Amino acid sequence: MGKKQKNAISPTRAEDYPEWYQQVVKASDLAEKSQVRGCMVIKPWGYALWENISRTLDDMFKATGVKNAYFPLFIPLSFLEKEAEHVEGFAKECAVVTHHKLEQGPDKKLVPAGPLAEPLIVRPTSETIIGDSFSNWVKSYRDLPVLINQWANVVRWEMRTRIFLRTTEFLWQEGHTVHATKEEAIERTMMMLDIYKKFAEEFLAMPVFTGKKSPAERFPGAVDTTCIEAMMQDRKALQAGTSHFLGQHFAKASDIRFQSAEETEEYAWTTSWGVSTRLIGGLIMNHGDDDGIILPPKIASAHVVLLPIIRTPEDRQKVMDFTEKLANELTDTYYHHRKLTVEIDDRDIGGARGWDWIKKGIPVRVEIGSRDIDNNSVFVGRRDKGHRDKESIARDEFVNKITHILDEIQNHLFERALSRKNSNTVEINDSKQFHDFFTPENMEKPEIHGGFSMSHWCGSETCEAKIKEDLKVTIRCIPFEGEPEKGKCICCGKDSNQRVLFAKAY
Amino acid sequence: MGKKQKNAISPTRAEDYPEWYQQVVKASDLAEKSQVRGCMVIKPWGYALWENISRTLDDMFKATGVKNAYFPLFIPLSFLEKEAEHVEGFAKECAVVTHHKLEQGPDKKLVPAGPLAEPLIVRPTSETIIGDSFSNWVKSYRDLPVLINQWANVVRWEMRTRIFLRTTEFLWQEGHTVHATKEEAIERTMMMLDIYKKFAEEFLAMPVFTGKKSPAERFPGAVDTTCIEAMMQDRKALQAGTSHFLGQHFAKASDIRFQSAEETEEYAWTTSWGVSTRLIGGLIMNHGDDDGIILPPKIASAHVVLLPIIRTPEDRQKVMDFTEKLANELTDTYYHHRKLTVEIDDRDIGGARGWDWIKKGIPVRVEIGSRDIDNNSVFVGRRDKGHRDKESIARDEFVNKITHILDEIQNHLFERALSRKNSNTVEINDSKQFHDFFTPENMEKPEIHGGFSMSHWCGSETCEAKIKEDLKVTIRCIPFEGEPEKGKCICCGKDSNQRVLFAKAY
Structure with a gap:
């Protein structure tokens, strides 16, 4: 490698x-x-x-x-207005239906007609109409x-x-x-x-x-x-x-x-x-990695793709029979209350085929060639591993342990993400360090890095706004985890009773 | 009775x-x-x-x-206009989004603001946006x-x-x-x-x-x-x-x-x-009948309701235990690829309770009283039968044959509807008889009745429009069933090659 x-x-x-x-x-x-x-x-x-x-x-x-x-999809304006903060929160970003038909205008072009007595808002959320x-x-x-x-x-x-x-x-x-x-x-x-x-x-x-x-x-x-x-x-x-x-x-x-x-x-x-x-x-x-997305098996669009490798016209029947029989067996298997979803891709497009499925993030790829069939084995790639890291497995063993493989992938993805989350969540108590942590240049250098900072906050909206203004960092939440702790606000230095989670956000 | x-x-x-x-x-x-x-x-x-x-x-x-x-939910007006007949068909009945926010107007009331360069139509159908x-x-x-x-x-x-x-x-x-x-x-x-x-x-x-x-x-x-x-x-x-x-x-x-x-x-x-x-x-x-709707078991919102009858406080434990055990057994039963859905209704509202479920059209109602339990039986009502037509069935027999009962109801509903459809579909060749068949007074008298008429049509839009104008009757379809047949148009008397299905419609 x-x-x-x-x-x-x-x-x-x-x-x-x-x-x-x-x-x-x-x-x-x-x-x-x-x-x-x-x-x-x-x-x-x-x-x-x-x-x-x-x-x-x-x-x-x-x-x-x-x-x-x-x-209903539509919310009468008067409904949205019933809760003052609510309407203020959504007024700046809502699609407004004002007419209920189209008619030919003077220049023969269709224009909105049939004005509504009260505008209808396309629901941004439904508290008021459901209420x-x-x-x-x-x-x-x-x-x-x-x-x-x-x-x-x-x-x-x-x-x-x-x-x-x-x-x-x-x-x-x-x-x-x-x-x-x-x-x-x-x-x-x-x-x-x-x-x-x-x-x-x-x-x-x-x-x-x-x-x-x-x-x-x-x-x-x-x-x-x-x-x-x-x-x-x-x-x-x-x-x-x-x-x-x-x-x-x-x-x-x-x-x-x-x-x-x-x-x-x-x-x-x-x-x-x-x-x-x-x-x-x-x-x-x-x-996702630099090869595409990776779908966690429990909610993946499909679990397994079978990739028959047909090198000669004589191979076709043999390889496709083996492939279809394997697909049938796999789709009869349950994985966390739903049947396995198996795709067969027999397109003759060379290496692009395997890459397509890697990019689509399917958890397991199975290559099936004439030689594999002779050995009664399959050649298996897992999406959580490198794209060249494939393994030959006896066919029946593969069928028996497919749900185990999927669970391994599921767990591996979680562990990897958890370790990333943990190692990039730090407690910062110093204002200068906090500032450095969140400056854009450092965000691009993982060794100095940005991430989540658990820091003290006095509770004032002014401090919150200042941090947002200066660093584009927001309070993501006041976490339920962890114990209450006395400290000094990362912004103003005043007394604080809690650490909160600061981060840049989408 | x-x-x-x-x-x-x-x-x-x-x-x-x-x-x-x-x-x-x-x-x-x-x-x-x-x-x-x-x-x-x-x-x-x-x-x-x-x-x-x-x-x-x-x-x-x-x-x-x-x-x-x-x-997307929204279709730009220019997309809808791409197919001339299509836009003409929907122009008269479409919700038009013309603005993307709300602002305070001169009198402090919120009014549509942010006019869109091109109106968006809330999809009436999606051929053009999907196209x-x-x-x-x-x-x-x-x-x-x-x-x-x-x-x-x-x-x-x-x-x-x-x-x-x-x-x-x-x-x-x-x-x-x-x-x-x-x-x-x-x-x-x-x-x-x-x-x-x-x-x-x-x-x-x-x-x-x-x-x-x-x-x-x-x-x-x-x-x-x-x-x-x-x-x-x-x-x-x-x-x-x-x-x-x-x-x-x-x-x-x-x-x-x-x-x-x-x-x-x-x-x-x-x-x-x-x-x-x-x-x-x-x-x-x-x-539906005069007691409410009737849900065909295969798509019913729920299949069975259990109605525990608790006459004395001492009954409660015994009746509820029996009821819950029965519910658990039933919900473990598959009916056409999905598990049975069972409701328990223990509201203390007298006879209104049974009527609620009749009106809601649940296929099977099961009353469970202390005496039923002593006999190890249940008292079963089927929604396709009269509301008093109930039957005592041994508990285990009921569990064993519940899917059979549901299939019987399903089939019964279909047979009843089919027989109604068949007996109310007639071949009418005479213009006067056709007129009588579809006059409103006769619609209310089943003995003269209205229904579906298979009658000859010459194929002209004029005849079709005249019948619609005179009788509010439309050609529902040119049926695929039946053989082509020569005849005379029910409206103009000209040659026709086909019977078509005439009816009043929703």
Whole structure:
């Protein structure tokens, strides 16, 4: 392995991380930009991944009593205005429907016609429209809790978009629950955050911090926003999911009241929580290497690709028979409650074929040539290892241990990411050191490096804003992990009771 | 059973069918109107049904090589305009996004701001936006066929809306395929129509006619529209699914070209096909009775409800233990590839509890009282039978034959609907008789009745338009079933080569 290795993606992560991201998305065939500003096309390989993500989460939600429903895409402006902070938070970035048909204008061109009496907002989130239904559904404490989730598309007109990470339209789930007491609502907020953490770590192999957002970073209208924060390979943070305790803000805005067991009239307590196709961006930046993306087996679009090697026309029948028989056996195998997904790629395009699957991040590649068949063996490559690091395995042994191999890959990806997260999270107490840690030149030098800093914060919005202004660093969360600790604010030096997680973020 | 039976739904079907429909939807808890014009809220019971419908169809599509993807919600006006008939067909009923933010107007009220250079149409269907991607994906005959499906929401600003049947926003799937030859595209069009027929009949228990639409009833821009048409209990037709052969119209509009094996540059051939939440409306009107909806077991939101009867506090433990043990055994049982879904309803609300589940159409209700437990039996009601027609069955026998009972219900619903469809489809050759058949007064008298008429049509748009004008009757399809036959047009008396299916329709 002494000679220079060819990599599939150019530039490499070290050369230009943001551009590597764009190229790796393209090479992976997960998604592409569309002609509609900031909107993406999720291609079959990416959508299969989203299906696995969403079905897994859906099962986890349902196991806690949550049921799915579906609410209107459009939110009347007056609904959005019911909660003052909420509308302010979304007013600057929403798609507005103002007309309901097209007519020929004076120059024969089609123009919007049929103006609406009240503009409709394409949902950026659905608290207010769902709240309207909840206000009808909830009459008595016997109707509570209401535990609802919706899988839907939402639109936020962001100025700068980046595929999966921040797109004008994205797919997500938004859970909305109503409770009789504050305690129950807080418990649900934390329960869903725990599910997000579990899902991120056990399925996406993406270790996360959990914590509470600072007031400045809260969801518009929430009392508390909790979140999971993951570290990407450029040591920047990605907010990967949020769970909000909404207090009675939205219950008051939407008039969600109930008669208590004591026959008093009370406002309810609500929560909301969501993850989106952004998770796929996190996945790419967590595990991808200079050869493409790497899909964790538990949610991979497919698990195994079989690559028959047909050198002569006489080989074809023999190799394809062996391949198809193997595929049938593999697809009858269960891996974490779903059947293995196996692709057969018999395209005659030379070495580009293997590279295609490496770039697409499939966990296991299996080459099947005439000689392998004679030995009753297969030639196996794992995506978590180097692309030349392949191994001959007896065919039946491979079938028997495929789920074990997949688990190994899953665990390896998690361990690798966890070790990266741990070694790049440091406690900084010195203001100069904090500044150096986050200056852009140092970010590109891992030996001085940037990453996550657990540093003291006095709690003032002024310090938070100053750090953001000076260094483009934000408080990612006030972590739930760790013990309270006395110290001095990294910005102003005043007393602090807590370390918080600082990082640059997507 | 001599005394007058109480019915759960008022009015009954016979009294006022359209109002019965509204009331039965409400009583079933499937969905409700929202505050947004023409948009519905799909409630958990309705969404679970849609999940089962969509997952079943999804498996059927995937078995034919179709893959899912996702394309933008918004279509630039210029894209929609690429196909002249297409834009004309949708211009009168589309939601138009014209601004991308909200700002305070002069009177401090929020008003649309940030006008878009080009209006965006909320997709009413996606041929043109998907066609744009396809034009990039397809370069060579080796890239074909492209077989894509999308599960999505779409918006059509209909003047009159009715829940599930015609709503401003609805959920659907839209398949879009690209082929090298006309023959292949036609074959795919028919393959998907066959899947729709199979799904409607085998899963929804809803018998359908298949056929081709007359030119006047085609999808805007299609060369041919094929459809499945079902008969509701008021003997009106419901178009329940369509599969379009688009020829090269959209390939030319979106510039989908490929290099053939012979190295010539060719336009591709495309198809599109879809079914929507409208199917749920069809389901309700096909099987519902004066006590509520009836869900066919194969796609029911849940299969069995257990109703513990707790007469004394001492009963509780014993009855609930028995109930939960039974639930666990049932949920371990597979019924047509998915596990049985079992609800336990232990609300203490008297007789209203049983009626709730009757109205919701659950296939099997099981009452469990202390005496039943002593006899080791359960008291079982089937939704396809009268609400008093219940039967005591030994507990273990019930567990053993539950899938058999469900199959019996499924088959019974289909046979009942088929017999209704057959007995209300007649061949009418006489113009006066045709007129009488379709006059509104007779529609309300089943003995003279309305229904489906297979009658001769000369093929002229004038005759088709006259019949529609005079009787509000349309050609539902030119059926694929039956032999060609010479005759005289039911309208003008000129020569005809075919009978076509006439009916009033939703």
